[in-house]
Amino acid sequence: MEMNVRKKGILKAVINEYILTAEPIGSRTISKKYDLNVSSATIRNEMADLEDLGYLQQPHTSAGRIPSDKGYRFYVDSLIDIEKIPGSFEEMIRKKYLVRKKEVQDIVQVTSRMLSHLTRYTALVASPSSPDYFFQHLQLVPLEGKKVAVIVVISSGLVQHQTVTLQNRPAREELEHISRLINERLQGLPLKNINNEIFRALEKELRDKTLFRELYKSLVEFISEEGTNQEWGKIHLDGATNILEQPEFSDLEKVKVFLKLFEQEDMLKQLLNQIPTEGLKVVIGREVPLEEIRDCSLVVADYSFQDKTVGKMAILGPTRMNYPKVMATVNFMAEVLSKVLREED
Amino acid sequence: MEMNVRKKGILKAVINEYILTAEPIGSRTISKKYDLNVSSATIRNEMADLEDLGYLQQPHTSAGRIPSDKGYRFYVDSLIDIEKIPGSFEEMIRKKYLVRKKEVQDIVQVTSRMLSHLTRYTALVASPSSPDYFFQHLQLVPLEGKKVAVIVVISSGLVQHQTVTLQNRPAREELEHISRLINERLQGLPLKNINNEIFRALEKELRDKTLFRELYKSLVEFISEEGTNQEWGKIHLDGATNILEQPEFSDLEKVKVFLKLFEQEDMLKQLLNQIPTEGLKVVIGREVPLEEIRDCSLVVADYSFQDKTVGKMAILGPTRMNYPKVMATVNFMAEVLSKVLREED
DNA sequence: GCTTAGCACTCTACCATAAGGAGTGCTAAC
DNA sequence: GTTAGCACTCCTTATGGTAGAGTGCTAAGC
Structure with a gap:
């Protein structure tokens, strides 16, 4: 048994639906909401297959399905419809950069604020780190x-x-x-x-x-590069409280772990450094190199200055995050920031 | 009917006990734990009086009593045993200041971190604001x-x-x-x-x-004083997540309001500015000039540089906070900070 | 007249049980 | 290969009943 077009369609539908609702998705929901031209019984069979293949999982016997990390991975790699950011957005974002005096720390701060506002998740932005500065x-x-x-x-x-x-x-x-x-x-x-x-x-x-x-x-x-006092590399964080809106964080213990982490800049720095990036990278659930947030995903992009990669930005959210939107946004912001930095020069 | 020695003793006992347990306090608890040489029935009568006087309140008919804002106010003004900070503490705190390079922003940051660590509540420290700098x-x-x-x-x-x-x-x-x-x-x-x-x-x-x-x-x-760009006056916050340890914040909605507030520096600035201080000041519950945190208390102290008041520090916690400890700590830290700043000069 | 033992009363918190509902897997027919 | 039908599972929510803590009141004691 292996993946076919219909299985892919169902997997995609389940994940899209789960991203919206955060509830396990049943076969009837799929057959009603998505035009797959098969009955719920057929979808049930396919979903059982998808579970055997490891893409879906069932919280308990009589519940619907939720995506597994493997499911999200496949979704991100092969199924996703990349969202298009309207060109008019760039103008709007550039305006935000103009408001502040143009210092590196301010630019980074504005970036993190915008990322968190646009995605409604938590944004991390590392300020430029010891690049080819003079x-x-x-x-x-x-x-x-x-x-x-x-x-x-x-x-x-x-x-x-x-x-x-x-x-x-x-x-x-x-x-x-x-x-x-x-x-x-x-x-x-x-x-x-x-x-x-x-x-x-x-x-x-x-x-x-x-x-x-x-x-x-x-x-x-x-x-010197070993200097401990460097402003560069500092992590700006914004929208920490956005996670409170997510139903997966209705548990106070989880919130605690999360927010405690945010008070430790070193950890965040290390986290971002542990993720190799070329362009846009998505790190899902278990793939995350930090135990405390293994049920989250990261969308990371690097930005450049004088055509060299100098920093990273990331969105941190539940594995059930809106990947199309977040990926498009992070990618876009990284591009705009790189452009702004180039012009600043 | 008015306050007498026994009523004061009972009120103090109730508040001390409530600070420890966060549970409504019954008459039996008081008669057993505190040596007042009267039976629980007598204490019951006195507690009913204290409720009539507005110092205590009852969550429901068959529950124990909890202090009202008025009760805390009386406690803080007239009943409290000021805690003594051992002199050896000063040495320890001074050491913390030595670790960092001695810049104003760092000193302020160290102060807020220590305040929150020592009290286990949330600390706010305003950095020196346009004083007689040269x-x-x-x-x-x-x-x-x-x-x-x-x-x-x-x-x-x-x-x-x-x-x-x-x-x-x-x-x-x-x-x-x-x-x-x-x-x-x-x-x-x-x-x-x-x-x-x-x-x-x-x-x-x-x-x-x-x-x-x-x-x-x-x-x-x-x-100039009207400058918008001033570093001074900036608020450093630490221990935001400490509030999650408090049982009164087991409600996620409340946590949300709280943490959202912390993301708005202006609000915090305004909050501290609205509280006139000469030395140590305690603001309890309804007295707090910010609606979102009307069920909290603030302990505020000012610190000085060259014998002029230049900044404020505060602890923010539930109204059921450990006033003796917090008041002693805030007072102490303000003194040490003022000393450190004077020596720095 | 203040204090206290005793008791009925109130209210919450907790637990067990039951009902309702969503969703599945399987079977058999198409 | 697809689908209708159905029994079954498990969660969620509502219900009722009980234990426990604490009160207020009364009447007796000092």
Whole structure:
């Protein structure tokens, strides 16, 4: 026994219907709502076959069928009608990006908000992660006492800063000397090319080596890839409460697990990183690499900056999510974001 | 009929017990657990009186009593045993502040996290709001094309930045000219003294007035009190999911209202601003100026920087919250934070 | 006159049982 | 291969009945 056209049609009908209702689907529902030109008894037989094949499952003997993870997988891979996003939408979305000042963090935030609004699920957007950014400018601003503000500007206007408390009150000239030298040597360099050797070479040329060493630590944090302080890679989350609208989350325990997860950014970061993406990827139920949300699905897409993949966005929802709509939306948003970033440049 | 010592004792016992169990409290429970040297029948009579007086209420005829808002109010004002925070705690909390780099936003975040951890309720902390900060430094960094990064440093190391896209590619010298002049004139000025007149006076002295006008807008946003872009005043929230542990939130609808509120920062900001504080303030049930959370209580305290009140922190929990513990904790954290900020200076 | 034991009464929470309904699988006829 | 018919299963909902907690009232005691 194997798949045939009719089985596919029935599977598709069951999944479409289940996505809408969240209730087990019976044979009569299918025969009435979908024009398959066969009786409910025939559909019953086919559904029993689909269950044997692993695409459907039955909560209990006298209930209708619900899709299994395997069923969703087949649906997403072979049965889905890709939804078309009307071109007029792009204009609307672009307007949202214009409202905010165009900083990376804001763009990411707007994106996550829109994704969650459009899909009514939870959106995750990772901000651009250490791509081929260039070093632009370093500024050392003396503050009161022994404190210095270290400000680093990176290509496309990303600014990071930190306050460092030194052993002694630094001389203004020394700070200027250091920052002038660093700016001379590093300006325009890709961040990934800036390594310890460059810093060591710099150190040799400096008068006040102690001061440099004190500042060095925070510079590394900003600049080098291993830096722990990076704004990039941060996860923006939006629409966490949308899951409460889903009937599969009527159980408080489940909600708890979910929301607790959202308070741990590391976990989300790891989650997204564990999913390899080329374009659009759907991860269904058991395939999800995080135990707590094995009864959910993820639709992930990557977005690019200067034609390099720099970040990811994802929708997290129940396995019974509206795949056609979500896939179309995520794909679309990734494209628009990439375009917006390119133009920003 | 009015309050007497025994009534007060019974009211206190009922509230203490209810805080622990979240169940209506019967007369027998009180007579057994608390040494009041009277029988349950007497307590029954007194409880009926307390109900007439409005301090207690009965969910239904044959249930025990639960405190009313008025009851909690009396408890908080007159009956409470202030809990003592052991001095050793301060050391522990200070350590937490040391872990992070000492930026205002981080300090605020650490504070909210600790508040929610210590109390097991939801914590809100407003970051310092436009106090007597001083202007420290302005830096204009040219980026690719027509873009300029505007970076402003304020006393105690608060840094804000924004990217501005200009009409034309600016000349490096002009940017330097402008920033030099602004730094000369504004350095050390309290932000609240920097007004339009000063900017207008500045404009007169500048060569490239067009460029200045373009930058002017974002400067105003950072500096002036009406600025919309202010980091300060932002609300940090932590422990939102803690409310799920409370039995009064076993109803999903209630949870929804609560969590939806948390996604709206404006509302939270407004909420805190509507509560006048001098030291520690408790807002109970109906007293809360936000309809959605009228069955909750807030414990609010303000913290200071350079001996001026600059921000607020609050714990939000059910009216049946552990007032002695929460009040002690909030008070304590506000003090420690104020101390930490003073030392940071 | 305040306190208390005793008791009838009320209301909820819980459990068991029953009825209703949706949906299946199987059989036999087409 | 398809379909009508039917017995069967299992869930859901409603019903009734009971146990338990707690009250308010009364009358006796100190």
